[in-house]
Amino acid sequence: MHELPVSSKIIKSVFFRPDDGRLYIRFKNGEERQFTGVPQKAALAMVKATSPGQHYIEHIRTQFERVA
Numbered sequence: 001m002h003e004l005p006v007s008s009k010i011i012k013s014v015f016f017r018p019d020d021g022r023l024y025i026r027f028k029n030g031e032e033r034q035f036t037g038v039p040q041k042a043a044l045a046m047v048k049a050t051s052p053g054q055h056y057i058e059h060i061r062t063q064f065e066r067v068a
Helices: 040-048 052-063
Strands: 002-004 011-017 022-027 032-036
Touching (some): 002 040, 011 052
Antiparallel strands (some): 011 022
C-alpha cells in the first residue's frame, strides 16, 4: 500500500493499493472511507487536484464503490 501525499482542507491522508485498486481516505474529522476498483490514475488525479476534497466529492464518491 502506498501513501499518496495530499494537501487538503478536509482530507488528512490517502492510501492506495495498486494491486487491487483499493483507495483509503482518512478525513480530518476522523472519518475513514474505503473504495474499490479505483484506477491508479483516478487516485493520483484526486491528490494532485487544486482541491482534492472537491475532486473526491465530484469524482471518487460518485463513481466508485464504497466498501467501508
